Amino acid sequence: MTSHVFGNSPSPAIASYGLLKTVEHADQDVKNFVQHNFYVDDGLISLPNESDAISLMKRTQSTMKLEGQIRLHKITSNKQAVMDAFDVSDHGEQLKEIDSDDMIHRSLGLCWRLKDDTFVFTVPTEENPFTRRGLLSTVNSLFDPLGFISPIIISGKILLRECTPEGVDWDEPLPVNNLQKWKEWQSSLHCLSDIAIPRMMSHTSVSSAQTAEVHIFSDASEKAIAASAYIKTVSDGQTSVRFIMGRSKLAPLNGHTIPRLELCGAVLATELAEIISVQLGIPLQTMRFYTDSRVVLGYIGNRTRRFYTYVSNRVDRILRISNANQWNFISSEKNPADSCTRRNTNVINIMRLPWITGPQWLCDVTEMKPTQFPLVEPDSDREVRPIDRPMKMD
Template sequence: MLSELNSIYDPLGFVAPVSVLGKILMRDISKGYNWDDPINPALEEKWNIFKDAVKTLKDLQIPRMMIPVSLSTANDIELHIFSDASEKAVGAVAYLKVESTEKQHTGFVMGKTKLAPSHGHTMPRLELCGAVLATELAHIIIDSLDVELKTVQYYTDSKVVLGYINNKTRRFYNYVSNRVERILKYSSPKQWNYISTKNNPADCGTRGVSSVDELQKWLEAPKILCKESDDLTHVHAEEFPLISPEDDKEIRVEVKKTGIKNIFLDNFSNKFSNWKRLVNVIKRIKEMVKNFRNRRKKHDPNDATEQVTPKSVERLLLCIHQQEHFPEEIESLRTGRSIPSASTIIRLSPILDSDGLLRVGGRLGLSCLPIGETNPIIVSNKSPISKLLVRHYHEKVKHQGRLFTEGSLRNHGLWIIGAKRLISSVLFNCVPCRKLRGKTEFQKMADLPSERLVPAPPFTNVGIDAFGPWNVVTRKTRGGSANSKRWAILFTCLGTRAVHIEVVEEMSTSSFINALRRFIAIRGNVKELRSDRGTNKQNKLCWSRAHIQGHEQNASCECRRRANEGILKEL
C-alpha cells in the first residue's frame, strides 16, 4: 500500500483528489490492524477500487500551458481560489482567469489536499483550516508567477468561516483566533466570497474521486467564473455576520461588569499638593460644622471630646481612605470572617483598632512600643493620599534619600503598600532633589574666531596676557629686606600657537609698551592684538593701533617712492 501511494508524484496537485482517497484509506487501515494482520474485506475492496483509479490515470491528458494564450499578452489576470473541508480531508484549488481581445480563458494552476485530524475538530474548525490552506496556496502562487495580478478572490461554502473572517466585534479562543490571524495576514475580508457546495470544485478534493471523469471537475475551472453566469455573487463583508454567536463555543462569552465606586476622597485630595494644607482645610470644615451645631444646641465650647485637632483629622482622612480602598477587608474583619484570598493585604495579617483603622498585624501585640511602631496603619499606594504623605515626610527629612523617607513614614506609624516604588517615583519627580542630585551642566563652547582658522605667518594675529610675579632677588636694607619682583608678558600666535615671552619689571603701561616694542622688533608687525583689556594694556593698545597704522602709511609711501624711482630709471 505504501509503495502504491508513494508511486504518485504530483507536486502541483493535478490528481490530488485521487491520492487523498488512498491516504484516507491508509489511515483507516492502520488504525485497527497490525502490520501482518489481514484486512477487512470491505477495506480490501476499497483498496482495489483505489488501485484501479490509479491505473486509469495513464489516460489522463493535461495541457502543457495553463491557458491557451501567453500571460504576457493578457489584459486582466485574476486568481481565484476555492476551499472546502470534510470530516476526512481539507482541500484548496486555484484557477487563473484572463481576458484577451477575443474571449475569456480559465485554467488550472495548483491544488492541494490534506488529511483532516482524526478527532477533536468540529466542521467550522475544519472549514477554517481549509481557508488557511487557500491563503497559503495563494501566497505560493503569487511568489512563483512573474505577472501582475488584477485581483485575488477566495471562495468557501461555509458562512461560519466568513463570519469569523469578517468579525470586528467579538473575541475568539486561541484556535480560531490564530487561524483567522494567519488568513488576514495574506488576505482581506473583502476578498472572501460565498459559493454553494454544488459549484465548489474543492469539494472533489475533500471527498476523493475514483475515475478520470470525476477528476475533470477538479482540473477544469467552474463555469461560474465566466461573466455570463449569474450564479456567482460577490457579497460585501458586512453581509457575513457571526452565525449564532451565543451558541458558538469558539466565541468568547462577553462579560460586562458595571459598578459605582465611591472615590470622593481621592477626587478631593487631587486638588491639593500638600498634606498639611489638606488637613487644615478638613479641620476648618469640621470646625465650621461644630460651630453650626453649637448654635442650635448648647454645648460646652471647652469640651475636650469635641476639640478638632490635626491628629483627629488625619485619622479621619485615613479611615475614609481605607473604606474606599479596602471595603471587603474591613467588612470581613468586622463580621469575624476571613479576608478574601485575592486581597492585596492578606500577607500583612491586618487587624482593626478601636477607631476602625486597618493596621498591620504581627506578634508584637504585647510589646511596650507605641502602637504606631508595632502595628502601623495600612495605606494604599493607588490613592493620591499616599503621594501626599510621601511628599510630606520627604520634605520633613530635608529631601534625603528613599531610605530616610521610608524610615520617617514608618516612625510616624504608616505602612504604604509598595512604598519602595512609590517613594522612588516621588523622589524622581521632586524638583529640589533633581536640582541637588542632577549632573553638572557645562556651557557649550562658541565657534572659534576666524583669526584662529585662517592660515597666516606666525604672530600675524596675537593674543596677550601677563603672569607672575615671582621674586628674583632679596636685598637687605636698614628697614629689613626688599624683594625684587618680575612679571612676564605672554604673546601667543592665534594660528600656530607659538609663544613669545617678555620679562617686565613692573605692571605699568610704560613697561608693557617697552615689552610690546621689543616683541614687534623681533617678530615683526602684528595685524590684530587680543587681550583681556587690562588697565596697563588699554593705553598701549591704543598706541599700538596708531603705531601699526603709521607703519602701514610709511610702508605705502615707501612703495610709491620706489615705484617712482623705477619709472625714472626706465626713462
Template sequence: MFHNFLVTTEHRDFLRFLWHEDNDISKPLIDYHMNVHVFGNSPSPAVATYGLRKAVEKAETDVQDFIYRNFYVDDGLISCRTSEEAVDLLVRTQRILHDNGKLRLHKFSSNNREVLDSFPQSELAKDLCNLDLCNDTLPMHRSLGLSWDIETDRFTFCTCKDKKPFTRRGILSVINGLYDPLGFAVPVVLKGKLLMKEILSSTNSLDWDDPVPELFKKPWDVWVQSLTELEQVCIPRQYSDHSYTDSNVRLVHVFCDASKDAIGAVAYLQLFRPAGPEPTLSFLLGKGKLAPNGGSTIPRMELCAAVLGVEVADIIKEQLGIPSECFRFYTDSQIVLGYLTNTTRRFYVYVSNRVKRIHSASSPRQWTHVATEQNPADLATRSVSATQLSNSMWLTGPPCEILTKTLPEPLSCFPLVEPQNDCEIRPEVTCIKVQMDDVKPVNHKIGSERFLRFSTWESLVRGIKILKQFIYTFLKQSDIDSSEAY
C-alpha cells in the same frame, strides 16, 4: 553539476573517506578527501545554486531572471512567447554560464521543433539525441517529476505498474509514488490517503512488513487499479490561448471547502484581453489535506480550509507575481465568513490565530459565498474516481457566471452565525463604571486611596466581598436603615 564547484582547501577534511591505495584492494586503506562537492552531501544543492546565480550576477536582466526564478538546482523550466525569443535566451545563458563559471548548459527539450533544430544533437536531452526531428514523434519527457508529452504539449501521469506487497510499507510506497506537485489529481489521491489512514490506524500493532488484514484488501485494490485511468488524463501545459503577458486583467479565484475527512483548496487563473473574446479560465494550483483524527468540528475544518486557500494564494503571488488585490476567495461556510468579517466579538485561541493568518494575506472584502454544488473544492473533500477527473469541475473550473456575479459584498452581509451558541466566541463582558458623588459627606465615601492597600485585583475584589458580607450581617442584627449603614 556538483562536481563543477571546488571545496575550499580548509574544508576538504570534512569530506574525507577511506579507500585502498591506487584503487588496488590488495593495498592498505589510506585517507582521501574530495576536492569538489559531491552528491549526498547536504550543503551541495545550496552551494550549486549559489554558484549558478553567482555566474550570472552581471548578466542581462532576462538571463538573471531565468536563473534566479526558473531553476531548481540544475533543472531549468521556462516558457517564452516565440521560438526566436527562447533560442536567444538559451544561447546567451549558455555562453554566460560557460564564460563566468565553466558551466555547461545542455540537455535541452522543447515542444517546438524550431528550438530543438537550433542546437546540435549532443546538446539535446538524452531521449531526443537520436531522433529525426522532422519525421519522428517527440517522446514523453520527465520534467521536474511531471510527465510531459512534448508532441501534444500536455501533462499526464505515469503510474507504477509494479505490484507492491499489501503491507504498511507497500501501501505507503504506492501513495508516495504519485508525484503531483500542482495538485491535478488531489481528489483521486485523497481517496487513497483516506484508505491508508484507516488501514494504518487499525494496524498499529503490526510491523511495517507484516501483512495487513484481508478486510482492507478489496477497497485498496479497487483504488490502486483505478490509478491506471490517470494515464488518460491530459492537462494542457498552457494556461490559456490568450497570452499571459498581453492580458490586461489577471484574476485568481481561490475556492475552499472542508468535510469531516479532509480539506481542500483550488485556484484558477482568469485572463482578460482588451477588446478580445471572452475571458479564459484555467486550473492553476490545488491542494488537499486529511483531517486530524479527532477534536475538529466542521466549522474549524472550514476555517482550516480557508487558511489552506490563502497559503495557495501566497505560492501563486510569489511564483507569478500577481498582486494581492487580484485575488478572490470563495467558501460555502457562512460561519467562516462571519469570523472573517467580524469586528465586534473576540475569539478563543484556535479561531483567533487562523483568522489572523487569513487577514495577513487577504482582506475580508475579497471573500464571498459560493453554493456547495458550485464549489470545485468540494470534490477534494469527497473525492472522485480517476475516470471522472478529466471532466470534473476540479480541472475545468466553476461556471463562469459564478465568477462574474460574485463580486466583493458588503461586510454586513456576513454576520456571525448564532454567536450566543458558538463555543469559539468569547462571551461578552460588560464593564460598569461607578462615579462617586462629592455632594455626600467625606465619611460616607469609600475612598479610592484605600485601594492602594491591595497588591492585586483579586485581593481587592476579595476585600470588597468581605466588606459587603459584614454589612449584610450587621444589617440583619440591627434596626439601622441600609442607606445609613453604607
C-alpha cells in the same frame, strides 16, 4: 578541502550562488531567468513565442560560457523551431523526433509529453502487499506536486486510514473487510495513463493577457481538507478559466468541528495564494477567495468579538495574507474544491470533475462586490468568547 564536493549539504546553495555570479553583469532578462527559473542546475521557463525563447537561451549560454566556463545544454522544447536553433549536442539526452508520440521528458519529476505539450502520469505497476507499509507505498508512488489528481490521491489516503486499525504493525496483514475497496481503487490507477493535462494554464500567454485574475476555493469535510486555484484570463475578447494548482490533506481524526475544518481549508487557500503570487508575480491583493461556510466568513470579517486560541490563530494567518473584502460565499454546488473532499475512486471521471475543468461560471462574472458577513449565532458558538459583563457590587 581545495575543491567543493558534490553532494555536501551546502552544495545546492553553492551551485546557485555560482550561477548567479556568472550572470551578474548580463542582460536583465538573462539575470531574471537564472535568478527565478533555475532549481539548482535545471532551468525551466515558458515564453510567449519561439524567437524570444531562442534569443534568451543563446544569450544565457554565451554568458555562462564566457563568465564561468559553464556549459548550458540538454535543451528541450515543445517547439521544433526552438530545437532546430541549437546544435544536436545541446539537445536533451535520448530525445526522439518531435513528432513521436513517445517523446516524454521528465522535468523535476513531472512527465512532460512534448508532442501535445501536456503533463502525463506514470502508472505504478508494482503489486504491494495488503499491509500498512504496502498501502502507503502505493499512495506515495503517485507524484503530483501541482495537485492535478488530488481527488484520487486523497481518496487513497482516506482508504489507507480506514484499512489501518489503531496499533497495527507496518508489515502485519490488514483486516480483509476493506480489501475489495482497496483493490478497486488500486486497479483504477491504470486509467492514469489516459490522463493528459495541458501545460499552458491559459489560452494565451499570461504575460500578454489583457487581464489575469486568480480565484482560490476552499472546502472541508470530516474526511479531508482541500483548496484549489484557477486563473481567469481575458485576451482578444476570449475568456478562459484554467486550473493552476491544488492541495489536499486528511482531516484530523478527533476534536474538530466542521467550522474548524472549513477554517483550516481557508488557511490552505491562503497558502496557495502565497505560492502563486511568488511564481506568477500576481499581487496577493488582487486575488479572490471563496468558501461555502458562512461561519468561516463571519470569523474572517469579525471586528466586534474575540475568539478562543484555535480560531484566533488561524484567522490571524488568513488576514496576514488576505483581507475580509477578498472573501466571498459560494454554494457547494459551484465550489470546485468540493470535488476533493468527497471520495472519488473513479480515475476515469477525474477529467470531468470541476477540480480540473474549473468553475466555468467565472467566465460570465464581470465584477464581484465586497459583502460583509456577520458572525453566525455568536452567543451559542463555542469558538467565540462570551462578552465580559461588569460585576455587580452590593
